[in-house]
Amino acid sequence: MNSHYETAKVAAEQWLNSYDIDNIEKVKKAQFPLLAAVGHCTADAKRLYVLANYYQWVFIYDDYFDNGKWSKSPEDARHAADLTINVLRDPETFTKTSFLPADMLRSFMLDIRETATERCQQRLVKHFQNFINAAVEQVINRSKDIDLSINSYTKLRRETGALSSVLDLIQYGLNLDVPDEVLHNSTMKKLALYINDICCWANDIYSFNIEQAWGETHNLVIVAIREGRSVQESIDFVGDRVKERFNAYVSEKEKIPSWGSKTDQDIATYLAAVEQWAIGFLHWSFATERYFGKSHEEVKKTRVVTLLPRKKA
Structure with missing residues (x-):
């Protein structure tokens, strides 16, 4: 747990309160600053505040496209995405819009420009755009009514999960700036892919109940059900894939080449933080009410989930 958690939590909540957000109490109950604190244990106070705001923003943005106003209209989704991308590219001259997440992103990006390296900023803009465009594709x-195969779903999920941005922000929290040629190494790219799949697929298990209740289909468990498996068989199928990815990550990590003592130490620090983030994310998933409501502690203990009824359209 980051020692600056309480301070960052108060500041991040004040930031949240400065916007007219629907269901703001629901957002607060999700405890996104806690995710920042357990995922970025060594970030300084300023960076932890910025990171907490990122998690608040990205989940709010994602909800707009999952079950909000923009969830059913590709045209509206594209318009909202374009507004958001404009903020990414030029937050200084951005003017207020009708799309709240774009306004919120401006504040975050201005903080990033103050505290992140140029290379980190460039990576974030690239990966944010991939996430934003993938959300439109999902809409x-x-x-x-396009039903994706497991392979096509997996490819899209790697972008809708926004994990590439998280990996950038892990470096940001550490105040590290690993060179592009290192991150583009085949082994490092595989490690990033594996950790992406581990976290996104685990999240699909945790979010399955609320998503099936909403009639959402962008979930690996639901894709597996469509292929003829029962609910429990599908949960087990996804769980087994998570285990396979974990084993692949451990095996691939042994193949990391050397780039010299300084870079090697930076990589070791970075990967340790990536692994800590993944662990923190899994623990946060049972500390928040986002996935299991007030039963989150009981679900963590028993691993039994009662399916919610389908909501009326």
């Missing part, structure tokens, strides 16, 4: 698929 298009929903509007056309």
Whole structure:
């Protein structure tokens, strides 16, 4: 746990209160500053505040496209995405819009410009754009009732999960700036892919109940059910894939080449933080009410989930 958690939590909540957010109490109950604190244990106070705001923003943005106003209209989703991308590219000259998450992102990006390296900023803009465009693709698929295969779903999920941005922000929290040529190494790229799949697929298990209740289909468990498996078989199927990815990560980590003592130490620090983030994310998933409501502690203890009824459209 980051020692600056309480301070960052208060500041991040004040930031949240400065916007007219629907269901703001629901957002607060999700405890996104806690995710920042357990995922970025060594970040300084300023960076932890910025990171807490990122998690608040990204989940709010994601909800707009999952079950909000923009969840069923590709045209509206594209318009909202374009507004958001404009903020990424030029937050200084951005003017207020009708899309709240774009306004919120401006504040975050201005903080990033003050505290992040140029390379970190460039990576974030690239990976944010991938996430934003993938969210639009998800809306298009929903509007056309397109059922993705496991392979096509997996490819899209690697972007809708926003994990590439998280990996950038892990470096940001550490005040590290690993060179591009290191991150583009085949082994490092595989490690990033594996940790992405581990976290996104585990999240699909945790979020399955609320998503099936909403009629959402962008979830690996639901894709597995569509292929003819029962609910429990599908949960087990996804769980087994998470274990496979974990083993692949451990094996691939042994193949990391050397780039010299300084870079090697930076990589070791970075990967240790990546692993800590993944562990923190899993623990946070049972500390928040986002996935299991007030039963989150009981679910963590028993691993038994009662399926919610489908909500009326």
